[in-house]
Amino acid sequence: MVGEASEAVNAGILAPNQDEVPGRAERPATDLYPPCGMPQPESTAHPIPAMSEALEFEVTLFPNPVLRKVADPITAFDDALKRTVEAMYTRMFESQGVGLAAPQVGLRQRILVVNETGDAKEADQNLTLINPQIVARSGKKVLLEEGCLSFPGIYAEIERLDGCVVEAQDIEGNPIRLELEGFLSRIVQHEFDHLEGILLVDRMSPADKIRNKGELEELKYMYLESKR
Numbered sequence: 001m002v003g004e005a006s007e008a009v010n011a012g013i014l015a016p017n018q019d020e021v022p023g024r025a026e027r028p029a030t031d032l033y034p035p036c037g038m039p040q041p042e043s044t045a046h047p048i049p050a051m052s053e054a055l056e057f058e059v060t061l062f063p064n065p066v067l068r069k070v071a072d073p074i075t076a077f078d079d080a081l082k083r084t085v086e087a088m089y090t091r092m093f094e095s096q097g098v099g100l101a102a103p104q105v106g107l108r109q110r111i112l113v114v115n116e117t118g119d120a121k122e123a124d125q126n127l128t129l130i131n132p133q134i135v136a137r138s139g140k141k142v143l144l145e146e147g148c149l150s151f152p153g154i155y156a157e158i159e160r161l162d163g164c165v166v167e168a169q170d171i172e173g174n175p176i177r178l179e180l181e182g183f184l185s186r187i188v189q190h191e192f193d194h195l196e197g198i199l200l201v202d203r204m205s206p207a208d209k210i211r212n213k214g215e216l217e218e219l220k221y222m223y224l225e226s227k228r
């Protein structure tokens with residue numbers, strides 16, 4: 001399931017061909033996007049609505065500071081967790097993603113949902129990881145293009161080791177251990193980064209930061225406008 005070098009990886013977005021992103025070629029590549037380390041005002045985490053209300057999430061976009069927080073462990077494997085996970089899958093599939101981390105819906109919680117097919121009908125491929133830890137990474141270094149739902153329209157070639165071993169809990173709190181490789185391993189590594197406050201922009205090459213400078217500046221502008 002490892003993608004071709006030209007195939008965008010999704011950890012967040014089912015990426016169109018880079019060439020189809022309008023305006024990319026015309027973007028001036030003048031100087032580097034400032035290094036990361038965004039100021040971290042108060043969390044904007046969504047409160048969980050009462051049990052009777054439908055849970056619905058929007059994707060939190062860069063540079064919302066909640067994306068920079070280290071997420072907190074889950075301690076209660078209750079109905080609220082199940083509702084959160086269910087709503088995260090709904091958001092992920094509707095956004096054509098193959099993975100989603102709780103901080104991407106404004107929650108500082110160590111929850112990942114993954115489905116490498118990106119297809120809601122393939123629910124047997126759903127992988128829910130609560131309190132995941134990547135305990136080992138191995139294999140060859142692979143450079144592959146990634147996107148992220150929190151960075152719409154932005155893609156970058158990211159180098160990661162092909163394999164990883166993940167220890168986590170399932171939605172009932174039972175321990176699980178998975179040895180992953182290829183595409184699924186990459187998605188989990190990307191999503192795990194979100195729980196540590198590490199973002200696509202942190203792993204981009206200087207060249208990709210230059211190439212995506214216009215889009216990154218636009219996201220920052222949109223965020224500031226949304227705060228007004």
Ligand SMILES: [Zn+2]
Binds near residue numbers: 149
């Ligand atoms: Zn992401």
